Amino acid sequence: MEVATSVIVTVTANPSIDRTVEVGALVRGGLHRATAVHVQPGGKGINVARALVCNGIKARAVVPAGGAEGEQLISLLSDYSIDVVRVPTLGPVRMNVSVIEPDATVTKLNEPGARLTEQECRALADAVITASHKASCVILAGSLPPGVHHGFYADLINRLSGEDIRVVVDTSGPALRAAVAAGPALIKPNHHELEEAVQRPLSTLQDVIDAAQELRAAGAQAVLASLGRDGAVLVDENGTWHAEAPVVLARSSVGAGDAMLAGFLAAGGKGQAALVSAVAWGAAAVSLPGSTMPRPDDLRPHLVEVHPRIKAGRELRGDN
Numbered sequence: 001m002e003v004a005t006s007v008i009v010t011v012t013a014n015p016s017i018d019r020t021v022e023v024g025a026l027v028r029g030g031l032h033r034a035t036a037v038h039v040q041p042g043g044k045g046i047n048v049a050r051a052l053v054c055n056g057i058k059a060r061a062v063v064p065a066g067g068a069e070g071e072q073l074i075s076l077l078s079d080y081s082i083d084v085v086r087v088p089t090l091g092p093v094r095m096n097v098s099v100i101e102p103d104a105t106v107t108k109l110n111e112p113g114a115r116l117t118e119q120e121c122r123a124l125a126d127a128v129i130t131a132s133h134k135a136s137c138v139i140l141a142g143s144l145p146p147g148v149h150h151g152f153y154a155d156l157i158n159r160l161s162g163e164d165i166r167v168v169v170d171t172s173g174p175a176l177r178a179a180v181a182a183g184p185a186l187i188k189p190n191h192h193e194l195e196e197a198v199q200r201p202l203s204t205l206q207d208v209i210d211a212a213q214e215l216r217a218a219g220a221q222a223v224l225a226s227l228g229r230d231g232a233v234l235v236d237e238n239g240t241w242h243a244e245a246p247v248v249l250a251r252s253s254v255g256a257g258d259a260m261l262a263g264f265l266a267a268g269g270k271g272q273a274a275l276v277s278a279v280a281w282g283a284a285a286v287s288l289p290g291s292t293m294p295r296p297d298d299l300r301p302h303l304v305e306v307h308p309r310i311k312a313g314r315e316l317r318g319d320n
């Protein structure tokens with residue numbers, strides 16, 4: 001199915017304003033003077049939409065937003081050519097803070113987000129269905145705020161199942177497990193989310209592949225696992241691939257997984273070529289400040305290596 005030509009819809013149930021603060025070495029209990037601050041629209045689906053439009057691909061973002069922070073989020077989003085579908089809420093949009101040290105270690109402080117009322121949950125779900133009309137692909141991404149039951153994404157997958165739409169899920173915990181059972185076209189866990197989903201540590205590439213196969217058996221049609229500087233593994237009905245970019249000097253990994261997912265969808269959302277694009281977009285994102293999404297000039301797909309034979313026993317280095 002062609003993914004990149006018609007609109008891609010992203011859903012961010014729990015959006016944020018992301019403040020990335022660069023400091024010297026972090027000392028618990030200490031005072032830190034920031035050397036740089038970046039304020040950007042955040043939440044995983046919003047980041048995917050930003051990455052897509054930065055590369056000339058049409059994206060529509062469904063965003064529940066309330067309070068003064070909601071106004072600020074919508075205003076920050078106006079810098080991008082995203083078709084924003086705002087669902088008004090009473091509670092304010094959360095603020096998530098990332099603290100980055102000179103060696104690019106990220107310490108992330110994510111708020112839970114304001115509680116959505118039952119009526120707001122229904123309005124959000126209905127807005128997603130309306131926004132998805134004639135879309136090629138819908139991405140359900142990020143955590144669920146208080147008040148939203150963990151089957152929210154699973155319910156949306158079921159409601160969209162009669163349409164010719166690929167539903168992609170990037171979430172964690174019980175919401176991910178429920179979504180997998182509903183049979184999404186693709187899930188994009190990172191290393192930690194994959195471990196949580198199969199409830200065991202995964203230390204080698206083979207462990208990752210086995211976990212991905214387990215989630216396929218549980219309902220996910222394909223699994224794109226992002227593995228930080230170890231690149232990414234794709235497992236689908238046609239096979240298993242591992243690809244990686246040369247390790248870049250990371251500046252900020254915030255949103256790298258979202259850029260990676262956007263790169264996968266931008267290149268058709270299937271198979272080896274899409275995996276190469278995904279890894280190139282992820283590697284480009286980590287070299288940029290805050291959660292800045294890569295643009296065409298930042299991308300180096302020709303440097304991505306797809307290993308013809310997967311080194312199954314290879315130990316994962318972890319992180320970025």
Ligand SMILES: Nc1ncnc2c1ncn2[C@@H]1O[C@H](COP(=O)(O)OP(=O)(O)OP(=O)(O)O)[C@@H](O)[C@H]1O
Nearest residue numbers: 190226227228231247248255256257258279282283
């Ligand atoms: N140091 C690095 N060098 C090269 N590529 C990297 C590096 N770190 C990450 N990447 C690329 O970025 C992709 C996404 O990284 P990661 O697995 O950390 O995502 P994530 O944990 O989902 O991120 P987030 O949740 O912040 O969006 C990786 O699959 C890889 O392709």
Ligand SMILES: O=P(O)(O)OC[C@@]1(O)O[C@H](CO)[C@@H](O)[C@@H]1O
Nearest residue numbers: 016042043044096110142143255
């Ligand atoms: O709390 P969640 O919804 O799991 O993740 C939210 C978040 O950490 O994800 C994005 C990076 O992937 C950031 O823009 C945002 O702050």
